[in-house]
Amino acid sequence: MGEFELLEKIRRRLPRPASRVRVGMGDDAAVTVPGGATATSIDAVVDGVHFRRELWAPEEVGRKALAAALSDLAAMGAAPGEAYLALGVPTGTSEEECLELLDGALDLAAETGTDLVGGDVTRAPALSVTAAVVGHATHAEDLVTRAGARPGELLAVTGRLGGAAAGLLLQQQPELKRAVGAETAGRLRSRQRDPTPRLAAGAALAGAGATAMIDLSDGLGADAGHVATASGVGLRIEAGAVPLAEGVAEVAAAAGLDPLEPAACTGEDYELLATLPEEALEAATAAVEAAGSTLTPIGAASDGEGVEIRLPGGERLTPRGFDQLG
C-alpha cells in the first residue's frame, strides 16, 4: 500500500467541504478563509495506550480519535470546522483497515459538520491517529478558556459522569458485568469507546455566559484542577450532587471502589465542566437542554486554591488511580 494511493483514495471519499474551505485534501496544505477567530487543538490516540487494536474495530479508532480532538473545541464553545488526520500505520496493515478507520472519523465528521481537509500517512510501530482540529467563532472573546472562573460562581457539569471509567473497568474485569446486566454494561462500554463531543452543549454554555470551561478527559478531579489553577480560584465539588451514569455506582461497588471514584479519578467522559455566575444558571440550563443535554450544579468557586471533593458524610475523597488503558 503506497502513501500516495491511500491519500488519493481517502480524497475521493470526502464530501464537498464548506465554502470556507478553498483548497481541501491533496495539496501541500489546505487553504481556508476563517473570517473570525479560530480555536485549534491537537490530540493523539495510540494502540496500547488509548485503545487496543485487537479489541477495537478500525472505525471505532478513527471515530474516537476525532471525538477526543473535537471535544477540545466543545470546551471552548467553538463551532467545529476542519480536521487534519495523521495516521501512523504498522507494516502489514491493509489498505482496507486504513479506509475503515477513516470511515469512522468521516462518520463523526459528517455528524458534527467537520470537514476533513488534510492528512498524512506514515509507517509507525503501533497504529496511531493524531487529529488536529480547527473550530470557529465570530470573535475571540466568544470562546471560553479555563481561566475565567471567579470566586462565588457556580460549578456545573453536562450529562452524567463515570460511564467511561465504568466501561473500562468492565473491559478489564468482565466479571463485573454481573453487577449491572448486559444491556447497561454495553451502554457503559460504549461511553468509553464512542464518546460524543458535546459541541452543541459547549456552544450553548458559551452563549449563556460560562466563564471557564473544560472537557472531562482526565477525570473530574484532575480537570477541575486545571480550571482552578488557570483561573486562580479554589473549586469545591459536592460529591453527592455529581450526576452518575446508570450502572456506575453498581460497577464501582462490585470493584470495591467508592461510587464516585470512576467519575472523579479518571475516565474519558468528555462531558463539559463549566463555571458561571449563579444568575446565569437558569438560562444556561435551558440552553444546554435545548442542545440535547443536561446541566447540573455540583459545586462552587472560592477564593482558595485547588480542588476539594466533599463526600456526603463530610469527609474528603482521596483519589486512587487505575489503569486507563482502553
Place this chain on the structure above:
Amino acid sequence: MGEFELLEKIRRRLPRPASRVRVGMGDDAAVTVPGGATATSIDAVVDGVHFRRELWAPEEVGRKALAAALSDLAAMGAAPGEAYLALGVPTGTSEEECLELLDGALDLAAETGTDLVGGDVTRAPALSVTAAVVGHATHAEDLVTRAGARPGELLAVTGRLGGAAAGLLLQQQPELKRAVGAETAGRLRSRQRDPTPRLAAGAALAGAGATAMIDLSDGLGADAGHVATASGVGLRIEAGAVPLAEGVAEVAAAAGLDPLEPAACTGEDYELLATLPEEALEAATAAVEAAGSTLTPIGAASDGEGVEIRLPGGERLTPRGFDQLG
C-alpha cells in the same frame, strides 16, 4: 514524568506569541484571529522511519519535525504562523530528552517567526513528533497550489538538489565519504538531518507569479508527478539543467548511481519546485535571490501528462528506489 508537568514546563519555555494569538499553549485549544486566509498542514516523523533515535540528538528530531511541516507552508507561499506539536514518547524517556527535542523545534520556530501554541504528549512505543502548522496570507488567491501549471510555462527549482539523498547514502555507506572528503560529507549529512524550510523563497515565488508549487520531500520525479497530475499537464525535466549540491555527483558515482539519481528519485531536499510563465522568470529569479536562494529553470510544462526526465545523451532516466530510512 507526568504529561501535565511536562506541558507546564514546555509552556514556561515559550516566548510571547504574535498578537494574532489570543490564547496560547495550556488551554483546551489555542485561540487565534487569522484575519485573512490560512494554509494548514500536518506532518509526522517517527523513530525508525524518518530518523534513528540512537543516531540523532533530540534537538535534531524536534527541529526536523517542524521543518518538514513548515516546508509545506513554504510550498504554498504562506507566512508561517502557529505550530502544534504532538509528541509520542516511549516509557522511560527522560523529561530532559523531551525538553531538548522541544528546544530544537523552538529554535526553528524562533528563526522562522512561528509560535508554538498547542501540544499533546502521549505514551507511544516509538518516539514520534506530529506537527500541525498554520500559515497566513492576506487572500486565499495569494497562496499557490499544485494545480495551476499551464502548458508552455517554465519549471524551475530553488537551491541545489540531491544533498539530502547523498547525505543519507553517506550514513548508510560510510565508506562513500572517501569520494568527497569529511567537510563536504558533513554538509551533505546536514542537508538530510537539518533541512531548511524555504519560506522566504516560497513567498517570493508566490509574489512573483508562480502558478504551481510543491516542496521536494519525495524526490524531484515524484513531486513533479504530483504537480503534473494536479495541474493536468506534462512536465519535462532536462537532467543536465538540474543544479546538484556540491559532492552529490561524486557520492552517487561512488555508490554506482547516476549523478542525478539522488535528486530525482528520493531525498528530502525541501527545496521548492514551481511553474511560472516565461516572462515572470527574470523577476522571480531576482525575488528568490533577494530571499537568499537561487532559482534555476530545469524544464517546461506541456499538453501531455506525467513527468519525463531527459538525460543529456537523450535517453530517459529510469528511477530506482533506495531506502529512505534516515
